[in-house]
Amino acid sequence: MSKKEQKASAPKLEHFFEDVYAVVRLIPPGRVSSYGAIARYLGRSxxxxxxxxxxNGALQLPDVPAQRVVNRQGRLTGKIHFGSPTRMQELLEAExxxxQDDQVVNFAALHWDPEQELSAE
Structure with missing residues (x-):
């Protein structure tokens, strides 16, 4: 496949971002997902x-609950983008x-995997 064909078939980055936002909007309050689970669901493992x-760009979009996405171990690795060191935790705790110590307690029970959750619907 030529570079031109690859470029034409590659999904546009802005569409990928919109797809990410759409999935994140589906994460129920009180649950969390991970960056990797969302990427896999979108076919971008x-x-x-x-x-x-x-x-990071969604923090200015009030309808995208970015605080509900953590790393694969349940750590709040994105907290530096929330304006204060505790804001992400505060938003999660409000839900x-x-x-504890920048880690979601009982992560395995709270993890929302879109591949499993959305295929069941």
């Missing part, structure tokens, strides 16, 4: 960082998600 980049 290995693009967890791109999901993070998309969410009933316990956080």
């Amino acid at each position: 290995g693009s967890a960082r791109m999901v993070g980049w998309a969410l 009933g998600v316990a956080v």
Whole structure:
């Protein structure tokens, strides 16, 4: 495949970001997902960082609950983008998600995997 064909078939970054926002809007309050789970659901396994980049831009979109997305271990790795070191944790705790030492408590039970959750609907 030529570079021109690859470029034409590659999804546009802005569309990927919009797809990320659409999935994140589906995460129920009190649950969390991970960057990698969202990337896999969107057919972009290995693009967890791109999901993070998309969410950095979503902080100005009030309808995208970016605080509900953490790393694969439940750590609040994106907290530096929330304006204060504790804002992400505060938003999660307001939804009933316990956080201790920048880690979601009981992460496995609270993890919302779009591949599993959305295929069941």
